[in-house]
Amino acid sequence: MMKHSGPGGERRAGDAGFTLLELLVVIAVIALLASLLLPALGRAKRSAHATACISNLHQIGLALQLYVEDNEHRLPYCAMIPSANTNLKSISITLAPYLGPKQVFKCPADHTLFEKEQTSYEWNMFLNGASYDRPQDWLPETQVIVETIFGGRLNTPLLGDAEAFHPASGVWAGKNALYFEGRVARARRVSFN
Numbered sequence: 303m304m305k306h307s308g309p310g311g312e313r314r315a316g317d318a319g320f321t322l323l324e325l326l327v328v329i330a331v332i333a334l335l336a337s338l339l340l341p342a343l344g345r346a347k348r349s350a351h352a353t354a355c356i357s358n359l360h361q362i363g364l365a366l367q368l369y370v371e372d373n374e375h376r377l378p379y380c381a382m383i384p385s386a387n388t389n390l391k392s393i394s395i396t397l398a399p400y401l402g403p404k405q406v407f408k409c410p411a412d413h414t415l416f417e418k419e420q421t422s423y424e425w426n427m428f429l430n431g432a433s434y435d436r437p438q439d440w441l442p443e444t445q446v447i448v449e450t451i452f453g454g455r456l457n458t459p460l461l462g463d464a465e466a467f468h469p470a471s472g473v474w475a476g477k478n479a480l481y482f483e484g485r486v487a488r489a490r491r492v493s494f495n
Contacts, residue, residue, distance in 0.1 A: 365400035
């Protein structure tokens with residue numbers, strides 16, 4: 303036998319259904335919780351992308367070390383971005399024998415550049431052909447650029463995000479970069495003071 307709500311919408315004992323008001327309250331609570339959780343989930347996703355990008359750069363750094371060992375401790379001659387200088391190979395082609403799949407050259411936060419360039423990362427072409435471990439052998443122009451713009455060899459990126467794929471804040475530029483000695487970290491904003 304079915305039980306119905308009494309006068310005024312009150313439920314009788316044993317009634318298992320929800321009233322319209324209770325259902326609307328539950329929906330409102332769920333919407334409120336979702337609005338509180340979505341920004342946190344977005345931040346977690348961006349953080350995961352940045353971590354995967356750092357992992358990619360670390361793998362590229364290992365491949366670059368192998369390349370340097372096979373090429374008289376010299377950095378490769380590569381285009382900064384493949385479409386910017388078609389006379390030079392891209393870093394992804396140069397390091398392909400040491401890496402395997404090209405997916406390592408795609409930053410997970412890059413939704414446009416990789417499709418065109420086949421890499422999310424740009425090579426620091428100021429270092430083309432430079433000695434990896436003997437900065438005293440660098441061209442004077444390279445030495446000036448490294449000292450003036452980047453503040454020294456250890457702060458000079460070899461390779462980094464071509465665009466600010468990650469959130470920028472404070473001194474951080476929203477890019478990840480591979481530095482000498484295989485260090486991978488967030489890139490600082492470059493100041494020309």
